Amino acid sequence: MSIDVDEVTKIAKLACLSVNEDDVQSYATNLSNILDLVAQMDEVDTSGVTPMSHPFDAVQRLREDVVTDFDRREDFQAIAPKTEDGLYLVPKVIE
Amino acid sequence: MNSNYHTKTVTELSAMLQAGEVSSVELTRYFLDRIKSSDDKLNSFITICEQQALAQAAESDEKLKAGNAPALTGVPIAHKDIFCTDGVKTSCASKMLDNFISPYDATVVKNMRAAGVVMLGKTNMDEFAMGSSNETSYYGAVKNPWNLAAVPGGSSGGSAAAVGARLAPAATGTDTGGSIRQPAAFCGITGLKPTYGRVSRFGMIAFASSLDQAGPMGQSASDCALLLNAMAGFDEKDSTSIEKAVPDYSADLNKPLHGLRIGLPKEYFNIKDGGMDAAVEAAINTALDQYKAMGAELIDIELPNSALSVPVYYVVAPAECSANLSRFDGVRYGYRCDNPKDLNDLYTRSRGEAFGMEVQRRIMVGTYALSSGYYDAYYLKAQKCRHLISDDFKKAFEKVDVIMAPTTPATAFNIGEKTDDPIAMYLSDIFTIAVNLAGIPAMSIPVGFAKSSTGETMPVGLQIMGNYFAEAKLLNVAHQYQQQTDWHKQMPEEFKA
Incomplete structure (x- = not known):
């Protein structure tokens, strides 16, 4: 499986990562190698095997809808980069 | 007066505290001084919590005086910097969280504090626990106390190095693909990854949620039992936490091993081209002979899907990490880039500037694997293969009580040796990953030394794997070995004094 530089740029965009121009080629090589490693799974017949998402097939626990916190x-906004009047500030979204 | 408290195990220190032979303040000061005078060689700590530690120690001394204090009261330990600690910087070794002061405690931290444990500081690690060598930390690489040119392993490398050098009597770690066991093996200490769901993940910064599990790293199995007693338990704040009573993990330590059935998976031995080191294998075989002499029976078994572990892991872990790390957006906490020109620029540049290369690599692999049209081929396929790996263990545990294998194919490699080749780095975890995929518990204990490729004498770890919730069995099996041998008591020359 080979990933080219255009695909790296596309994946980075999906992942919300600004990637340095100089690093794109090395990411392309690394990602291609990783996908080659992963491709070993293709040799295994998994027809009829159920996917495993939890070791005990446990399901999400439900609780009463009551205030517990x-x-x-x-406190939480004290560690935010920028806040005002209890709101988180970001650059203007709507012109 | 030199009291040599660093030569004592947690079990011994606990007894001394309970008997009033030493105070927690004295002990805490002793280890803080040790960290301050020796850690510049190792870089094993990101944050030292001097004031908080001394305050907690004073509080513990009051409780000890009052009587009936829990076993760990006053024992100083270190926490991996992945655990949120109220009012204390929690960085996960990333530039992203370099300015993050957690507003709450992780359940593990809270439980340990309730048990009387004193927190010396926060240990270095691979960035967001992604790495096998502790070289991806924003705060620089950690050194191996047995050879300062070698890596301590990862991702809990700071915890392993600190305990290996006895800068802390014990530490906490987390294990997603071997991050407790591999560094424990490389640094000559004892580490335990519990069953998935046994220890709460609340407040432990998430990497791969279906694999992450916290556990103790210490000098001996008996220490790990005491620490796990305090760490384990159901937590309603973690939706995958298991509602099951916690046994006393110290209770079975002294059970004799006569008749114990030990499974030896052929896939983990006699590997032709997997970089299996002959000297490591020799040390493992000597340990197996010791078990035989103690009355155990060695049984050949098969785990036929073992080779799938690394490929499956490098789909599941990156996929889950790409989802988990989407929370770092430069808006609510953590790093924000300067002068963002719009919201998208704020997101992408904050993340691009603050995540290291290995973290970005894994986010991208995960994003690709989960992107439209690829889900079935990657994540779903991996989850199916995961079932096969887990079934292998299920079948094996019908025939044997525990499974033994090397923790790593070779001893600690050198700093810089594998940084340019992510695949070579990933393969160093080849023996530890299957355990996380299946969710079973496993330990690593020191069983001797082997010469590394550069001629240094480095510790070797034996891995002991057990069935779900068999932590007490693993600790018993490890403790009995440690009663007959003294590998776990060895200390690196440079840190003996």
Whole structure:
């Protein structure tokens, strides 16, 4: 499986990563090698095998919809890069 | 007065504290001094918590005086910097979280504090636990205490190096594909990865949620039992936590091993081209002979899908990491780039500037594997193969009580040796990954030394794997060996004093 530089650029965009121009080629090589390694799975017949998502086939536990935590907005926003009046600030989205 | 507290195990220190032979403040000061005077050689700590540690120690001393204090009261340990610690920097060894002061404690940290443990500091690791050598840390590589030119392993390399050099009597670690066991093997210490779901993942910064599990790293099986007693337990804040009573992991340590059936998977021995080191295999075989002498029976078994572990892991782990790390967006916490020109620029540049190359590589592999049209070929296929790997273990445990194999194919490699070749780095975890995919518990214990490729004498780890929730059995099997041998008591020359 070979990934070229255009695909790396596309994947990086999907992953919201700005990638350095100089690094694109090395990522292309690394990703191709990793996908070659992964391709060993193709040799295995998995027809009829169920996918395993949890060792005990456990399902999500449900609980009563009650308040179990208290408001800590100020603590949590104290570690944010930029806030104002309890809101997180980002560059203008709508012109 | 030199009290040599660093030569004592947690079990011994606990007894000394309970008997009033030493105070927690004295002990904590002793290890803080040791870290301050020796860690510049290792770089095993990211943060030292001097004030908090001394305050916790003073509190523990009060509890000890009052009587009936839990076993670990006053024992100082180190936490891997992947665990959130209230009011203390929690970086996950990433530039992304270099400025992150956690507003809450991970359940593991909270449980250990409730058990009286004192936190000395936060240990170095591979960035977001992605690595096998501790070279991907934003804070620089950690050195192996047995040879400062070698890696300590990863991702819990700081914890392993700190315990190996006795800068801390014990530490916590996390294991997604071998990150407790491989560094434990490389640094000559004892480490345990519990059954998936046994220890809460709440507040442990997520890498691959279906594989991540926290566990103890210490000098002996008996220490790991004490630590696991405090760490394990159901937590409603972790939706994959198992609702099952926690046994006393120290209770079975002294059971004799007569009649123990040990499975030896042929896929983990006599490997022709997997880089299996002859000296490592010799040390493993000597350990197996010791078990035989102790009354165990060695049985050849097969784990036919073992070779699939690495390929399956490098789909499942990156896929889950790409989803988990999407939370780092430069908006709510962590790094934000300067002067973003729009929202998309803020997201992509914050992430591009703050994640290291290995983390970006894995996010991209995962994003690709989960992207439209590829899900069935990669993630779904991997989850099916995972079932085959898990079934291999199920069948094996019908015939044997535990499975033994080397933890790693070779001793610690040198810093820089594998950094340019991600695949070679990934393959260094070839013997540890299957355990995480199946979700079973496993340990690594030191069983001797072997000459490395550069002629250094380096520790060798024996891996002991057990069936689901067989932690007490593993600890018993490891402890009995440690009663007959003293490999776990060996200390690197440079850190003996």
